[in-house]
Amino acid sequence: MSLTVELTIMGEPVAKERPRMGKGGNFYTPKATKEYEDLVAWCVAGKRTFDGHVKVTVCFCTKKTKADGDNFLKSLLDGLQKGGSFRNDNQVVDVHYKVHYGCDTPKTVFVIEDAQDVTCHTNPSLTQAQTRSERRW
DSSP states (O other): OOOOEEEEEOOOOOOOOOOEEGGGGOEOOOOHHHHHHHHHHHHTTOOOOOOOOOEEEEEEEEEESSSSSHHHHHHHHHHHTTTSSOOOOEEEEEEEEEOOOSSOOOOOEEEEEEESSSSOOOOTTTTTHHHHHHTOO
């Protein structure tokens, strides 16, 4: 039986914004992104740190009628890394997320767990040559 971290963060999820260039040519993370990542980090601080590969399952509930779910995911993963849930987000080998639009109560609900036997299955209809070719990518 593996241990998991399950958490709900109340409030509007924030999509990861691109770094901005400030005065003097220095790059910085936009304020809204930094604040959300810091909130996520604070919420998971002191909870379990995963050493190996992990699976992350997320549900983003937003008041917006359209948003970029993968950028919500980037902010969440960066916050989880800052908070110590894992050392590097390259440990995340299995991700599932949903975005619910027009929610009355915006929130982010997620579960982090040890990844169990994550394998990539080859389409059985591929020829041996196609399979070898794909491995070179």
